[in-house]
Amino acid sequence: MSRPLDRELGMHRKIRRRDFLNGAAATAALLAAGATRAQADSGADLKDYPPALTGMRGSGYPGAYSVGHALRDGTFWNSAPQAVRTAEEYDLIVVGGGISGLAAAYFFQKRHGFGKKVLILDNHDDFGGHAKRNEFGAGGNLRLSNAGSFNIYAGEDSTAFQCEIYSDLGIDVARLAQQTVDPRFYSRLGMGQGVFFDRETFGADRLLKDPAPWTDFTFLYAPNPPPEAEERWKVFMAQAPLPDPVKRDLYRLYHDSTDYLPSLTPDQKVARLARMSYADYLVKIAGCDPLVCTYLRDRTYGSGRGLSSTTALSAHRRFGLPGFAGLNLPAAPGPAGGVEYHFPEGNATVARLLVRKLIPRALPGRTLEDSMLTRARYDELDRRGNATRIRLNSTVVHAQNQVSADRGGSVEVSYMRGGKLFSTRGRHCVLACWNYLIPHLCPEMQPEQKAALAYNVHTPNLWVNVWLRQWRPFHRAGVNFINAPGSYFASLILEQPVSVGGYRHSQSPDDPIVMTMLRGYETPGLHIKEQFRLGRAEMYATTFETFEHNLREQLGRTLGPHGFDPALDIQGITVNRWGHGYAYWYSPLYDDFLTTGGEPPHLRARQPFGNIAIANTASGADDSTELAIDMAARALAELALI
Numbered sequence: 353m354s355r356p357l358d359r360e361l362g363m364h365r366k367i368r369r370r371d372f373l374n375g376a377a378a379t380a381a382l383l384a385a386g387a388t389r390a391q392a393d394s395g396a397d398l399k400d401y402p403p404a405l406t407g408m409r410g411s412g413y414p415g416a417y418s419v420g421h422a423l424r425d426g427t428f429w430n431s432a433p434q435a436v437r438t439a440e441e442y443d444l445i446v447v448g449g450g451i452s453g454l455a456a457a458y459f460f461q462k463r464h465g466f467g468k469k470v471l472i473l474d475n476h477d478d479f480g481g482h483a484k485r486n487e488f489g490a491g492g493n494l495r496l497s498n499a500g501s502f503n504i505y506a507g508e509d510s511t512a513f514q515c516e517i518y519s520d521l522g523i524d525v526a527r528l529a530q531q532t533v534d535p536r537f538y539s540r541l542g543m544g545q546g547v548f549f550d551r552e553t554f555g556a557d558r559l560l561k562d563p564a565p566w567t568d569f570t571f572l573y574a575p576n577p578p579p580e581a582e583e584r585w586k587v588f589m590a591q592a593p594l595p596d597p598v599k600r601d602l603y604r605l606y607h608d609s610t611d612y613l614p615s616l617t618p619d620q621k622v623a624r625l626a627r628m629s630y631a632d633y634l635v636k637i638a639g640c641d642p643l644v645c646t647y648l649r650d651r652t653y654g655s656g657r658g659l660s661s662t663t664a665l666s667a668h669r670r671f672g673l674p675g676f677a678g679l680n681l682p683a684a685p686g687p688a689g690g691v692e693y694h695f696p697e698g699n700a701t702v703a704r705l706l707v708r709k710l711i712p713r714a715l716p717g718r719t720l721e722d723s724m725l726t727r728a729r730y731d732e733l734d735r736r737g738n739a740t741r742i743r744l745n746s747t748v749v750h751a752q753n754q755v756s757a758d759r760g761g762s763v764e765v766s767y768m769r770g771g772k773l774f775s776t777r778g779r780h781c782v783l784a785c786w787n788y789l790i791p792h793l794c795p796e797m798q799p800e801q802k803a804a805l806a807y808n809v810h811t812p813n814l815w816v817n818v819w820l821r822q823w824r825p826f827h828r829a830g831v832n833f834i835n836a837p838g839s840y841f842a843s844l845i846l847e848q849p850v851s852v853g854g855y856r857h858s859q860s861p862d863d864p865i866v867m868t869m870l871r872g873y874e875t876p877g878l879h880i881k882e883q884f885r886l887g888r889a890e891m892y893a894t895t896f897e898t899f900e901h902n903l904r905e906q907l908g909r910t911l912g913p914h915g916f917d918p919a920l921d922i923q924g925i926t927v928n929r930w931g932h933g934y935a936y937w938y939s940p941l942y943d944d945f946l947t948t949g950g951e952p953p954h955l956r957a958r959q960p961f962g963n964i965a966i967a968n969t970a971s972g973a974d975d976s977t978e979l980a981i982d983m984a985a986r987a988l989a990e991l992a993l994i
């Protein structure tokens with residue numbers, strides 16, 4: 353029997369959760385349960401349409417990772433079935449259907465007239481890797497969100513390969529940023545950033561408007577800082593449930609121009625800030641109460657690292673966090689004026705448009721704009737006769753060079769699909785999957801290369817999308833983005849004000865909307881890779897029911913006083929678990945070779961291996977869409993295919 357609190361929260365309600373909905377039977381179940389026709393319709397063919405699946409998604413559902421984990425644990429080959437040899441032969445086999453794998457296939461096909469035989473294998477039921485989309489509702493009620501990857505970038509430092517792909521796909525980042533984003537949408541409605549103080553951490557549940565400037569997704573919100581910032585500060589100083597010295601510290605950080613490192617030259621300051629954490633800077637250098645770090649806890653979670661794992665320099669330059677106004681620091685090197693952009697479905701747009709180029713029938717239509725409302729045809733991805741075939745639900749377990757003097761060699765690739773082991777052959781192979789798994793796919797590699805590949809430990813990222821009936825309570829509270837520095841979920845973010853093609857962002861507080869909730873995983877004091885491992889273990893050990901309970905409770909406590917009813921207002925939940933999220937990037941806090949000298953491990957890790965080359969962002973030791981594109985081109989160049 354459910355506890356009273358569960359009933360109040362609506363835990364018993366029939367909403368869109370994959371755990372109990374499937375296919376046509378679900379439609380009847382939904383209608384019987386009182387769901388709207390639109391809800392029911394959108395569930396009618398969920399099984400064959402992955403973007404509309406709810407429940408546990410991302411890369412964190414067992415069907416996607418069980419084979420990979422058995423491989424990692426060394427147990428896979430103990431009970432592996434006998435391999436079945438397919439009759440297929442490919443010019444190129446790509447392992448991984450993320451941006452890097454799709455870009456590799458695209459460059460290769462484009463350079464060779466789109467007539468080569470290419471096979472892309474991915475362990476998920478959807479393509480795009482981290483760049484997938486979540487859908488809720490259908491028809492006129494369709495709501496989109498990114499399941500993972502959020503925004504792209506273009507600027508003077510964009511490479512020729514990045515420009516080529518964006519131009520070929522019709523993505524003009526500057527034009528889109530100017531014409532499809534309405535950055536003042538929420539501010540016109542009197543909304544902006546908020547902070548939720550929870551009683552367990554701060555002694556009282558209280559939602560206040562945040563007086564600080566926007567630091568997250570600044571390209572989506574204007575004006576910045578909010579025009580009534582000083583009014584907000586007055587309310588904040590009067591009402592924030594923080595001890596007075598902590599409030600004074602915060603006010604000082606955001607307002608004073610104190611030089612906290614007066615004896616150093618600007619260059620010495622940069623060097624010092626690059627080697628200390630922002631948490632240390634706040635407490636040891638700027639003399640703040642440690643509760644200031646608690647209050648600012650969430651502000652760097654967008655990078656997957658907390659304040660104690662983020663350098664002070666990065667806090668200043670990347671996140672625009674306070675405390676540096678008096679230091680007179682030099683501007684960051686590199687070109688200024690690049691443009692960031694977010695599609696309503698995040699970077700799934702890039703993945704979907706690449707798929708359209710490779711297999712036109714898989715995404716009918718011609719323009720970027722018409723792609724927004726177009727459903728991908730998953731039944732077209734792996735058709736015999738396609739030059740490029742995308743085979744989903746296929747986990748590669750072995751990629752082995754085959755020597756043949758006459759033909760210049762080939763690669764035998766084995767993969768598990770539907771409980772069966774298949775092997776197929778390609779002239780070349782690009783591994784656009786994850787570095788940490790590659791030593792298991794290529795046991796024949798040298799130990800030094802395997803060790804270098806294992807250096808990359810991905811960040812765990814949790815991105816939960818919640819489909820809401822309406823957002824009037826957010827409007828009443830005057831917030832569209834809430835940081836919650838003591839709560840289970842660190843940030844609550846209403847759908848971004850972006851409309852492309854026939855897709856319009858939610859226009860009125862009485863309309864349905866998608867809201868995103870992020871959780872950060874950090875254990876200050878441990879090495880960052882250990883933090884990632886612990887975070888990933890916690891993420892995988894958390895049940896859907898726990899995520900759902902926590903988000904309902906948090907929403908009720910945060911917005912209940914403004915009329916939010918978790919039992920009524922929540923229509924669907926998709927928990928995107930990215931156990932292996934952002935690829936690892938180096939930091940002077942953790943990567944000694946940056947200070948002592950030596951070769952960055954990713955250079956050794958990505959060495960081509962016979963007819964196999966390595967793409968993916970980890971092979972570039974960073975984590976962007978643009979890098980994924982460049983790494984694809986580099987891998988092809990190493991195989992002399994581009």
Ligand SMILES: Cc1cc2nc3c(=O)[nH]c(=O)nc-3n(C[C@H](O)[C@H](O)[C@H](O)COP(=O)(O)OP(=O)(O)OC[C@H]3O[C@@H](n4cnc5c(N)ncnc54)[C@H](O)[C@@H]3O)c2cc1C
Binds near residue numbers: 451501785
């Ligand atoms: C939550 C989140 C938010 C992000 N936000 C942004 C953002 O806003 N902007 C940005 O530029 N970047 C963002 N990123 C970074 C993102 O990782 C890169 O931009 C890029 O999408 C990575 O592409 P990839 O192809 O290298 O890797 P992936 O997208 O990880 O694709 C690799 C694919 O290979 C598959 N694979 C792995 N092993 C095997 C195997 N053995 N067999 C078959 N398939 C396998 C994986 O399952 C995956 O589908 C974000 C990442 C995450 C997780």
